[in-house]
Amino acid sequence: MNKDDPAESGIERLMVGEGAAERAIAMRIDRPGSENRLPHVVWLGGYRSDMTGTKAAELARRAVELGTGCIRFDYSGHGASGGQFVEGTISRWLEEALAVMDHARSTLGTQRMLLVGSSMGGWIALRAIEELRKRGEGGRVGAMVLIAPAPDFTSELVEPNLTDAERNSLAERGFFEEPTPYGPDANIYTRALIEDGRANRVLEGLIDTGCPVHILQGMNDPDVPFTHAVRLMEHLAGDDAVLTLIRDGDHRLSRPQDIAKMLETVSSLATAVS
Known part of the structure; x- marks a missing residue:
């Protein structure tokens, strides 16, 4: 790490995986105040996003204002983390998210967390609480805020809309590319990502998070229809779940008014839950 590089300033790295699968996960950790009693905030970003985005940065600033800790990180193949993007799967990125959460507990004494998951990060958040509950550690998550959540997006939103050309590309090349309005590079979807996505589905029964869940969803979202959030609510029937629909909101929900709503909710x- 070059500490003279502004982009690297404040970055900590955590090694995840073993052997050829080992990769360095970049994190930014804001320590809590000495008298803090609030849960620490953990940011879980979306597909091909990184921890320097507007929502992540504003969330970190709000955590500092509240006096609590905030942990942001980049999945492997994203932002400042190591690893290849095309090797990414939900299971791989989930492993990294859990490793970051465990690292926060061991280094910051984080006992409770408030997970904030954006788009794919909402799926990762739901899988993370599932894995933590299997460990008997579900109480570590005090609440969740899901922003335009995209659980099961590979099987629910990508696979049903594949063209013949994309199916052929998956079969012959192991991936296909799709233009995106969010940057110059096309989105890449691999066969491994799609197959692994099926093994990580959450929209198949009751999702028992054991904590309050608040969903923020734009009704003008071209990537994750608001009906997807409504369906998620049906699976969260046993929880203290709230859905806020933003009539003119898009997928990013990064306008000033959207950011304000996110910060108010968090x-x-x-x-x-403190």
């Missing part, structure tokens, strides 16, 4: 939940 602040309110953090205080309520």
Whole structure:
């Protein structure tokens, strides 16, 4: 790490995986105040996004204002982390998210977390609480805020809309590319990602998070229809779940008014579960 590089300033790295699968995960950790009683905030970004985005940065600033800790990180193949993007799967990125959460507990004394998952990060958050509950550690998550969540997006939103050309590309090349309005590079979807996505489905029964869940969803979202969030709510029937639909909101929900709603929701939940 070059500490003279502004982009690297404040980055900590965590090694995840073994042997050829080992990769360095880049994190930014804001330590809590000495008297903090609020849950620490953990940011789980979306597909091909990184921890320097507007929502992540504003969330970290709000955590500092509240006096609590905030952990941001990049999945492998994203942002400042190591690893190849085309090797990424939900299971791989979930492993990294859990490793970061465990690292936060061992280094910061984090006892409770407030998970904030954006798009694919919402799927990762739901799988993370599932894995933590299997360990008997579900109580570590005090609340969740899901922003335009995309659980099961590979099987629910990608596979049903594949063209013949994309199916052929998956079969022959192991991936296909799709143009995206969010950057100059096309999105890449691999056969491994899609097959692994099926093994990580959450929309198949009751999702028992054991904590309050608040979903923020734009009704003008071209990538994850708001009906997907409504369906997720049906699977969260046993929880203290709230869905806020933003009539003119898009997928990113990064306008000032959207950011304000996110920060208001996080602040309110953090205080309520402290």
